[in-house]
Amino acid sequence: MKKEFYSNGKLLLSGEYAILDGALGLAIPTSYGQSLHVTPTTTGFLEWTSFEENKNIWFSAKLDLTNLSIVSTSDQSVAKTLKSLLLEANEQNPLLLTDSEGFQIETHLTFPTSWGLGTSSTLINNLAQWARVDAYQLLWNAFGGSGYDIACAQHVSAITYQLKDGKPEINKVSFDPKFxxxxxxxxxxxxxxxxxxxxxxxxxxxxxxxxxxxxxxxxxxxxxxxxxxxxxxxxxxxxxxxxxxxxxxxxxxxxxxxxxxxxxxxxxxxxxxxxxxxxxxxxxxxxxxxxxxxxxxxxxxx
The missing domain is CATH 3.30.70.890 (GHMP kinase, C-terminal domain)
Structure with missing residues (x-):
């Protein structure tokens, strides 16, 4: 059965850099984001296609489902990053890739990749939803970072975000100024x-x-x-x-x-x-x- 997931993009209005060390930051989820569509197949491969907002393909890859080795790809560097994310998700949930004999996966951005609104964070949060694992742990194990972007992916209102003893503290706030x-x-x-x-x-x-x-x-x-x-x-x-x-x-x-x-x-x-x-x-x-x-x-x- 086909599964679909969606995550919001992000913008950090205050706290850049310092948020890594525990400063309080103000962030907003954006009206732009990314969806993930997973369709079971019987091919023995994980076939991945990523689309920009204009429906153009910006990345594609074919991975062997048994060990996630890269069979073919349009971008070797991106494929290696994707492989590491999938391996980490599978490490957290070893049953992830046993649901089917193959997968056809599509991602669809609603913003250009150049905008920096969270091409990676929305992907990580979507993967975590599919894999039923912790998105923050997936981010930190794969990339590092404060995690505010994951919080934005999961919320529909402005938030304040702060790391306390390495754990995220998130509060919804009403940021709707008169100006x-x-x-x-x-x-x-x-x-x-x-x-x-x-x-x-x-x-x-x-x-x-x-x-x-x-x-x-x-x-x-x-x-x-x-x-x-x-x-x-x-x-x-x-x-x-x-x-x-x-x-x-x-x-x-x-x-x-x-x-x-x-x-x-x-x-x-x-x-x-x-x-x-x-x-x-x-x-x-x-x-x-x-x-x-x-x-x-x-x-x-x-």
Whole structure:
């Protein structure tokens, strides 16, 4: 019998980097996500096809069901990552691949892979649902990371996320500010390596307790703030703190120095989306600089 699973994409509005060490972060599940479709077959193979939002195939692979060896693939690197995820899921649930003599699996994104909204995290959460295993454990054993993206995959409202003694503490929050129509997500058209970004963060010398306290305070204030100018100040304070820690210029000073309102990086600095305060008129500014993917908060947030 065919099985279908779905997971939401993610955006971290506050707490990037510091969330790895226990800072409180504010995250939203997105209206974009990924589905997983599993159909039993009798082929003896696990045949995998991944589709982008435009229905184009961006990845395919054929694996031997007995040992998950790669028979053929369109991308060897992606296939090796997929194999390691499947092996880890099968390690947690050895019955996973015994349900059928073969599987035909399709994944369908509702956003471009370049957007960075969670191509991997939505896949991991979907695989965990299919395998009936813990998604966080699957993530940590395979990739590492804070796990906030898994929490977004599983929730339908904004959340605060914090690691306490290595375990996720998740709280649903009502993040529906009066000024939400002034919030926009701008895609920078650059893919940033999270692994490299985290490695750079790890090599910096700073007072960790001070950083976690300051970022957590900003997160709490962002959740409850309903005055736009004060929210902008929180965005700018967050940027300034991490700029000093990471020894990297803020995205505004580097790319948009003459923009009149606040701009905040999201996730690994230098790529994917940024959060900008603006209106229909000021968005011409970003279009004029060649940034065409501009998504209003109300359309991005689930």
């Amino acid at each position: 939400k129509d002034s919030l926009y997500f701008i895609h920078l058209n650059q893919k940033q390596s999270s692994k490299e970004a985290i490695a750079n963060y790890r090599k910096q010398q700073f007072n960790k307790d001070d950083l976690l306290g300051r970022i957590s305070d900003i997160t709490n204030n962002m959740v409850s703030e309903n005055i736009l100018t004060k929210f902008e100040s929180l965005m700018e304070e967050h940027e300034a703190i991490l700029s000093e820690i990471l020894q990297i210029p803020t995205v505004k000073s580097r790319i948009f120095p003459d923009y009149p309102n606040a701009i905040k990086s999201l996730g690994a600095w230098g790529g994917d989306f940024v959060l900008a305060v603006g209106n229909e008129n000021t968005l011409d500014y970003f279009r004029g600089k060649g940034f065409k993917t501009i998504i209003p908060f109300s359309k991005m947030a689930l």
